[in-house]
Amino acid sequence: MSDPVKISPPVSEEKTRALRAGDKVLITGVIYTARDAAHRRLIELIEQGEELPLPLEGQIVYYVGPTPASPGKATGSAGPTTSSRVDPYTPQLLAQGLRVMIGKGDRSPEVALALSEYGAVYLAAVGGAGALLARKITSGVIAAWPELGPEAIYRFEVCDFPATVVMDSAGGNLYATGRAAYKRQP
Amino acid sequence: MREIDSSEVTALVSRLYQEANFALPPDVIAALKSALAREESPLGREVLETLLENAAIATSDRVPLCQDTGLAVVIARIGQEACFRGGSFAEAVDAGVALAQEQGYLRASVVSSPCFDRNNTGNNAPAILHTEIVDGDEVSISVLPKGAGSENMSRLAMLKPADGISGLIDFVVETVELAGANPCPPIFLGVGVGGTMDRAALLSKVALLRPAGTPNADKRLAELENDILARVNALGIGPGGFGGTVTCLGVALEEFPCHIASLPVAVNIQCNSARRATGSL
Numbered sequence: 001m002s003d004p005v006k007i008s009p010p011v012s013e014e015k016t017r018a019l020r021a022g023d024k025v026l027i028t029g030v031i032y033t034a035r036d037a038a039h040r041r042l043i044e045l046i047e048q049g050e051e052l053p054l055p056l057e058g059q060i061v062y063y064v065g066p067t068p069a070s071p072g073k074a075t076g077s078a079g080p081t082t083s084s085r086v087d088p089y090t091p092q093l094l095a096q097g098l099r100v101m102i103g104k105g106d107r108s109p110e111v112a113l114a115l116s117e118y119g120a121v122y123l124a125a126v127g128g129a130g131a132l133l134a135r136k137i138t139s140g141v142i143a144a145w146p147e148l149g150p151e152a153i154y155r156f157e158v159c160d161f162p163a164t165v166v167m168d169s170a171g172g173n174l175y176a177t178g179r180a181a182y183k184r185q186p
Numbered sequence: 187m188r189e190i191d192s193s194e195v196t197a198l199v200s201r202l203y204q205e206a207n208f209a210l211p212p213d214v215i216a217a218l219k220s221a222l223a224r225e226e227s228p229l230g231r232e233v234l235e236t237l238l239e240n241a242a243i244a245t246s247d248r249v250p251l252c253q254d255t256g257l258a259v260v261i262a263r264i265g266q267e268a269c270f271r272g273g274s275f276a277e278a279v280d281a282g283v284a285l286a287q288e289q290g291y292l293r294a295s296v297v298s299s300p301c302f303d304r305n306n307t308g309n310n311a312p313a314i315l316h317t318e319i320v321d322g323d324e325v326s327i328s329v330l331p332k333g334a335g336s337e338n339m340s341r342l343a344m345l346k347p348a349d350g351i352s353g354l355i356d357f358v359v360e361t362v363e364l365a366g367a368n369p370c371p372p373i374f375l376g377v378g379v380g381g382t383m384d385r386a387a388l389l390s391k392v393a394l395l396r397p398a399g400t401p402n403a404d405k406r407l408a409e410l411e412n413d414i415l416a417r418v419n420a421l422g423i424g425p426g427g428f429g430g431t432v433t434c435l436g437v438a439l440e441e442f443p444c445h446i447a448s449l450p451v452a453v454n455i456q457c458n459s460a461r462r463a464t465g466s467l
Contacts, residue, residue, distance in 0.1 A: 077253040081252075131249040
């Protein structure tokens with residue numbers, strides 16, 4: 001397997017267009033979290049032409065609702081949540097310049113098309129590895145909507161946060177090819 | 187009658203709920219290690235190594251194994267010669283869940299009035315409480331933190347008796363295939379067969395309490411569990427859903443008598459973070 005590709009936001013479209021399903025990625029820099037409730041609010045703001053509480057151009061959004069940080073820690077457990085719940089909102093965010101998403105699980109055909117159109121990528125982090133991934137997060141503060149609790153938008157600073165490209169801008173899908181490669185006749 | 191103060195129930199539920207979130211059961215660790223030895227996909231092996239490392243870090247850093255610290259499914263077996271003083275049993279269980287959420291920095295993942303308001307209850311209560319009255323005066327409580335990633339992929343079918351064993355197996359396999367990478371494979375499967383719709387669902391949940399690697403005591407049901415496991419692992423979903431030979435770490439099937447016209451089948455998917463803890467009073 002090839003060495004991981006290092007990326008730091010803001011990420012250029014050229015860089016994400018070069019990534020392929022199956023590539024390993026290490027992320028360093030500032031990323032933002034968002035789950036269903038935050039996505040709904042972001043879309044409302046976009047539609048009303050209002051300012052957003054986070055930048056989108058070239059940015060990385062991580063689908064996660066961390067556990068509360070215990071005293072002295074930057075964050076609690078912070079592994080990926082199921083991405084498909086935000087599929088209806090994703091193309092609009094990609095149109096605003098969002099370039100990288102981190103989550104787990106399949107995405108809709110609409111998201112796959114939008115990845116091609118805007119040159120973005122969808123990465124998976126290992127689901128169930130929230131304690132390990134928390135060690136890659138060096139600071140975590142709420143950037144917007146604290147009233148949403150675990151669904152608030154957090155600003156995370158991460159260092160060598162590991163993820164794998166699942167869907168690329170050329171139509172590649174690791175979930176599909178991986179499953180096909182190991183499917184057996186029972 | 188044996189009297190038990192309700193505060194003991196609260197303390198036990200809180201301890202179990204925290205213990206479950208910071209330490210993966212030894213049988214689950216063993217199942218992950220065994221999967222690592224036989225997984226053919228290099229990427230799949232990496233995921234398994236990550237999960238084993240994660241389990242060690244959760245315990246050493248005292249950070250929850252998974253950020254989805256779950257709905258608190260509480261399964262209580264209450265001896266009929268025990269009685270509770272100082273508050274209701276159900277309230278004591280909910281208080282234990284809330285205490286664990288606060289003390290253990292667990293996530294508040296519960297919303298009230300799901301149809302409209304969906305306001306977070308703030309303390310992860312109420313629990314999903316199942317009680318069973320049994321002989322004796324002992325109280326056994328199991329806490330099974332259940333994440334939504336796997337719970338959302340679970341399914342139930344009211345099959346026809348004519349669908350038979352092959353129809354049953356096909357339904358379980360289809361459920362796992364539809365779930366794909368969503369429930370954080372490698373998964374565990376709890377399968378409940380028989381009873382009514384509600385009983386089948388409960389059986390599938392209770393089946394998840396059985397330690398990994400322990401087959402059903404009934405030989406034919408144990409063989410059925412093996413057949414399901416082989417079919418599911420032939421899907422190729424693999425660890426993390428990245429492709430591989432180990433999609434499922436174990437199948438636990440439980441059955442109960444049912445109506446002459448029915449063959450209810452419930453499939454409860456459990457994620458790789460198969461957390462549970464049991465204690466007694």
